[in-house]
Amino acid sequence: MKKTILNTASLLVLATLGAVGAAQAADLPVYTKAPVVEPFNPWMIRLRALGVIPDAGGSTVNVVGVPALSSPNSGLSISNQVVPELDITYFFTKNIAAELILGVTRHSIDGTGTLNGLPIGKTTLLPPTLTLQYHFTGLGAFKPYVGAGVNYTVFFNTGAANVPVGGLAVTNLSVSNAFGGAVQFGFDLMLDKHWGLNVDVKKLWLRPDYTALVNGAIPVNGTAHIDPWLVGAGVTYKF
Numbered sequence: 001m002k003k004t005i006l007n008t009a010s011l012l013v014l015a016t017l018g019a020v021g022a023a024q025a026a027d028l029p030v031y032t033k034a035p036v037v038e039p040f041n042p043w044m045i046r047l048r049a050l051g052v053i054p055d056a057g058g059s060t061v062n063v064v065g066v067p068a069l070s071s072p073n074s075g076l077s078i079s080n081q082v083v084p085e086l087d088i089t090y091f092f093t094k095n096i097a098a099e100l101i102l103g104v105t106r107h108s109i110d111g112t113g114t115l116n117g118l119p120i121g122k123t124t125l126l127p128p129t130l131t132l133q134y135h136f137t138g139l140g141a142f143k144p145y146v147g148a149g150v151n152y153t154v155f156f157n158t159g160a161a162n163v164p165v166g167g168l169a170v171t172n173l174s175v176s177n178a179f180g181g182a183v184q185f186g187f188d189l190m191l192d193k194h195w196g197l198n199v200d201v202k203k204l205w206l207r208p209d210y211t212a213l214v215n216g217a218i219p220v221n222g223t224a225h226i227d228p229w230l231v232g233a234g235v236t237y238k239f
Helices: 002-027
Strands: 043-053 074-078 081-091 096-102 105-113 119-126 129-135 142-160 170-175 178-190 195-204 209-214 218-223 229-238
Touching: 043 195, 081 105, 081 229, 096 142, 119 170, 129 178, 129 195, 178 229
Parallel strands: none
Antiparallel strands: 043 081, 043 229, 074 105, 081 096, 096 129, 105 119, 119 142, 129 142, 142 170, 142 178, 170 209, 178 195, 195 229, 209 218
């Protein structure tokens, strides 16, 4: 009888301890592994095919001593061009970024109006453009943006056509470097966390001064309203 009482008491003690342990375990916080958060990388690059479409309307021509060949009777025409272009983007936040575009284009310049298609010459443009952008978020893989900034264009490898047309030929062409404003809009369509497709449109206000000679003796000067549209499409890589 005494042995039975001891066994029963032991079972009661064990049951009590088990219940207490279970209650304490239920009160303990449950720790789970925190999700891995990838560090934010601020760099992005894009490689585009870029169409450069000048809008030369409003360009001025002053042929010294020959009013009939000067504005508003005459103007300039500047050729379109398609070139490769690289841009580098740095994100200060997920919404605010700065973009620098780099590319080189070469254009032919011709006279219009009373200059009757007179070849003026050719010049090469290096137009680095820096814009500050706002990137819209919350649209999934579709990531549109707008921007505005400044352009500084360097003109080099400039040469006069020196091709006679109607008894006239242009020599000694020179084009001055110039600052201009820029606006842009575009979007990235991300295919995964690194790669995407990009479409981008920019408008530059670019109006350099130029000088030349006609027939090696008559001074010509004015302002070329290049004002190009830059229409690009290509690939995006987000680091």
